[in-house]
Amino acid sequence: MTLYGGQGDPARTMALLWRAHSPAGPDTARGRTAPGPKQGLTVDAIVEAAIAIADADGMERLSMRAVGERLGTSAMALYTYVPSKRELVDLMYDHAHAGRPQRYPLDGGVRNAVRGWADGLWDRYLRHPWLLQVSYARPVLGPHEQAVLESLLAVLQAAELPPDRLRPAVSALFHLVRGAAQTAAEGRAAAAATGTSDQQWWTERSAQLSRLAPDFAQRFPHSTALAGSSSTTDYDPVRQAKDALDGGLRLLLDGLLTDSREAA
Amino acid sequence: MTLYGGQGDPARTMALLWRAHSPAGPDTARGRTAPGPKQGLTVDAIVEAAIAIADADGMERLSMRAVGERLGTSAMALYTYVPSKRELVDLMYDHAHAGRPQRYPLDGGVRNAVRGWADGLWDRYLRHPWLLQVSYARPVLGPHEQAVLESLLAVLQAAELPPDRLRPAVSALFHLVRGAAQTAAEGRAAAAATGTSDQQWWTERSAQLSRLAPDFAQRFPHSTALAGSSSTTDYDPVRQAKDALDGGLRLLLDGLLTDSREAA
DNA sequence: ACCATCTCCGTATGCCGTAAAGTGATCCCG
DNA sequence: CGGGATCACTTTACGGCATACGGAGATGGT
Known part of the structure; x- marks a missing residue:
């Protein structure tokens, strides 16, 4: 939980x-220097x-x-x-949001710059997975967190988005990176905790599932098809999550950077 | 935290x-019915x-x-x-994922069906905000959770996506809805807990910020611009988050449903 | 009637965050 | 230089948590 x-x-x-x-200004309430021990x-x-x-x-x-x-x-x-x-x-x-470049060159286009930003945040999350257990559904409070947002905005500014697209794009980008990183971190942690390989884990799980719910394929045909289309050998949860993130970013950027204005 | x-x-x-x-099959280990109290x-x-x-x-x-x-x-x-x-x-x-229709008509197109699915999930999260505190970065385990995924897949099947787009789309959709709902739920909870109105809360916060960091506008020009572009009166965090979700969905669906194949 | 087996409860252990009050160092002021 | 105010830090304690453990009593099979 x-x-x-x-x-x-x-x-x-x-x-x-x-x-x-800051240089630790004179915070003492009524002046002077300090009584008591250091x-x-x-x-x-x-x-x-x-x-x-x-x-x-x-x-x-x-x-x-x-x-x-x-x-x-x-x-x-x-x-x-x-x-x-x-x-x-x-x-x-x-x-934990401090340090690192925070500047993503626009030479390679907005797409690559956004990807660079996302990769940086992804790395940070995987380095400090506990970050994903701290709620981010709150206003930005600190300078370093603010700098991460600022660096994304600097990139997106180059795309000259209309304002009604900028805000949703920012939210969506954060949600995507965060969600994918959470999947990756948790999969990694589960593997480390149980000691079983990912493939082994999935094998056990699906065996158990077919025992408990023999009618799974009938009840959930699309899910079954999706699971069947899984790539052959790659069960590494971190890579899977990263692939999902990259794919999601591509979709989002496709939507973001086309001028298509077909009314929904 | x-x-x-x-x-x-x-x-x-x-x-x-x-x-x-299930009808509670005979789970007793070595047969028979039952000793001990009911x-x-x-x-x-x-x-x-x-x-x-x-x-x-x-x-x-x-x-x-x-x-x-x-x-x-x-x-x-x-x-x-x-x-x-x-x-x-x-x-x-x-x-908590049980019940509700789980079927989203495709008459209005894939876009609207996906939006219907997202709205359903959004409602569910706001009805049970503690769901957002349970990690979803793990394999689907239960039948009702599976049904939610299945209903999304049924909708997306109509879009006839290539398989390399389907998986990222599913992840991204979940991340978007979940992230937005978390923002909304937390904002709502914070407002209820502190008793201050949202507008009041933001006023206090920005006043404090300009006191603590007078150079904020220089350090974070894009963030400042974004904050300044805020709509005039609407500080309701739930509506804000919902708008962000709708906008993000639009972007994602734009990317998903166009056949643009410009290599990145 | 016996007993294995099961449900449920009382108690206890070892965590947690932190309130409260005590201890002693340090500085200002006389 | 002495006294008191002020501070950092310690000790102790409280209430809460999940849950291990063992006992009490009910139940059914033999």
């Missing part, structure tokens, strides 16, 4: 996100430790205790820096 | 899914209770204790019927 939910308080999150890399940690260190845990062990193993332990302190020590776990996840999400 | 994870043991899940509505519950009752909880209170409130309580027993009583919570969620997922 997918345990999920809303993120933390957007105001707190945004303050943390946008302030994090801070031994930084928000960045906490976020990076949390990302390391999520990368290595998955989101379900990410706990405040684990992050604290990795930093040599307790779980509660983190609460000085981060209001709650939800905000920490938001910070992780944005931080 | 989105807490999520893999589903339960596929073999157990499938056995439960496909056996559930079962006081059914898997269906458990699944329906769980769905009722998820519909009313959301997935984060779904617990074995809550389901047991709703059925007048304890949490542990459920484990006679369901191996674990993960399998229960899988059963919920399939059960």
Whole structure:
């Protein structure tokens, strides 16, 4: 199942996100410098430790205790820096969108530039599969996430789309990449967890299915045909998902870049 | 954040899914009828209770204790019927895909039939938003979920697509509907949770953003332009997401139903 | 009547996020 | 230089979760 939910308080999150890399202005409320002991940690260190845990062990193993332990302190020590776990996840999400070129050359045409963008995002998702467990159905909050959107918009601007096509295109592109990456990541994880090869897994599954539902082919003829048309040997779920993504992108770009205005 | 994870043991899940509505054949291992007390519950009752909880209170409130309580027993009583919570969620997922027409007339053309299918799925997701928190990046397991796929394939068959376009189209359609519905459901939930209107929410957010990042417009010119082109009064997130979905579908169908074969 | 077998429940374990209160370091001000 | 305010961090604890385990009692076959 997918345990999920809303993120933390957007105001707190945004303050943390946008302030994090600035030169740390004088945030002290009523002036002066500082009483009390120095801070031994930084928000960045906490976020990076949390990302390391999520990368290595998955989101379900990410706990405040684990992050604290990795930093040599307790779980509660983190609460000085981060209001709650939800905000920490938001910070992780944005931080994982940092870096990389973010500029996709238009020399090869809009198509190739869009594909480059999609490939970059795909790679990012497969490098940090836990990103796919953080809801993206929310406004963009952080600078790095914003940069990813901006880089796509820069590419699409070259296509000179009418505004009523731009928005749906952006949404659709994100949904496509994200959905395909999720399929890939989950297939990869399942293979790693069970230890069975993909082909073996499918064989077992279809054997079981034909035992449980002998009338499957009658009930679901089109599904049966689709499964039968599967390519012979390629059961690698990551490649399958990537092929589906590339194909979906092609369809979308075909629709996007033709001027066909046949009314529906 | 989105807490999520893999589903339960596929073999157990499938056995439960496909056996559930059959006339309950003699499953007793070594023949005979039954010792011990009669079962006081059914898997269906458990699944329906769980769905009722998820519909009313959301997935984060779904617990074995809550389901047991709703059925007048304890949490542990459920484990006679369901191996674990993960399998229960899988059963919920399939059960929520049951019912409804599942047949979309082709009189109005493939476009309209696909749109009908997408609208049906969209409605289902908004009726059971917790469906969007269950990972769909996994093989179809249950009969009702399969029927949804089958109904789409029946529609697409009329388009006589070449096989290398059919698979990506199916993936893309699911990703589009799901992504848009997730945006809508989350926006709706956020509005309900915070009590602020959508417009108000956006106003606060952009005010905060311009305070935290005064150089936003320089750093993200395209994003700024996109935000500025927003329609005047319509901040309803559900309608926005639906518009994005419709637009995305149009693009995809344009690409799908033209015979343009310009090599990329 | 016996007993194997089954359902269901009470209890317990080990997680989780985080509230609350205590501890001691550090700086400002006198 | 001393006292108090202020802060970072720790300890402890609470309530909740899924679920392992073992017991209680019902049931049917022999």
